[in-house]
Amino acid sequence: MANEFSVRWHGHAAFTVGKTKKILIDPFFDQNPAAKIKKDDVKADIVIVTHAHFDHLGNAVEIAKKNNATVVTMVELAWMLQDEFKDVKFVGINHSGSTVVDGVRIHSVPAFHSSGYNGKYAGPPMGVVIDDGLSLYHAGDTGIFGDMSLIRDLYSPLISLIPIGGFYTMGVQEATKAVKLLGSRYTIPMHYNTFDLIKADPDEFKRKAESPENQIIVMNVEEEVKFDGSGRRIS
Numbered sequence: 412m413a414n415e416f417s418v419r420w421h422g423h424a425a426f427t428v429g430k431t432k433k434i435l436i437d438p439f440f441d442q443n444p445a446a447k448i449k450k451d452d453v454k455a456d457i458v459i460v461t462h463a464h465f466d467h468l469g470n471a472v473e474i475a476k477k478n479n480a481t482v483v484t485m486v487e488l489a490w491m492l493q494d495e496f497k498d499v500k501f502v503g504i505n506h507s508g509s510t511v512v513d514g515v516r517i518h519s520v521p522a523f524h525s526s527g528y529n530g531k532y533a534g535p536p537m538g539v540v541i542d543d544g545l546s547l548y549h550a551g552d553t554g555i556f557g558d559m560s561l562i563r564d565l566y567s568p569l570i571s572l573i574p575i576g577g578f579y580t581m582g583v584q585e586a587t588k589a590v591k592l593l594g595s596r597y598t599i600p601m602h603y604n605t606f607d608l609i610k611a612d613p614d615e616f617k618r619k620a621e622s623p624e625n626q627i628i629v630m631n632v633e634e635e636v637k638f639d640g641s642g643r644r645i646s
Contacts, residue, residue, distance in 0.1 A: 430544035439469030461551030462526035462536035487534025522553035574602035576609030
């Protein structure tokens with residue numbers, strides 16, 4: 412239905428979200444052992460890449476090309492990709508900047524991590540806040556940082572997607588604190604159990620982080636959850 416905002420998890424940090432558009436974030440399929448579908452099965456109006464690591468840039472270019480979709484990413488990475496892929500449209504933004512693509516506003520926010528493409532520095536990583544009827548924050552790969560509270564104050568994301576796998580990102584302990592800093596009504600854990608190095612227990616995270624104000628939604632790969640126009644979960 413037109414008034415529903417949906418979130419579908421493709422495994423790892425890959426999601427399709429949105430109300431009016433299909434917004435694909437960090438589309439990692441080909442080398443993703445958790446993936447249940449192929450890149451050719453994916454439809455997208457907009458593709459967002461939080462940083463250049465292979466498990467986030469993934470199949471962004473191929474999917475964007477097939478769907479005639481715009482790719483939004485960090486400005487340095489956008490420049491590098493545009494030089495290589497002339498037939499794909501890239502929009503490069505930077506922290507605290509934003510852009511509107513097909514009526515959807517996308518804000519760039521900091522992430523504490525790294526980013527490199529083909530052995531070269533690809534600009535800093537980022538998280539994104541997406542406004543498409545409802546507000547959703549995808550943290551990308553990040554450690555915890557106190558200014559997550561500014562993301563709450565500035566953008567009030569109803570839904571937050573945050574990593575819990577540890578090693579490369581926040582683990583359960585740090586993500587539990589991040590839930591409080593962000594203050595979202597719904598939090599969905601991601602970036603765990605894809606590889607041995609990032610094994611984590613999402614049910615432990617749910618036990619530690621959930622409160623009457625913050626519902627933790629543990630999803631299965633290719634599960635979809637939906638929210639109505641008021642932000643109430645309906646499926």
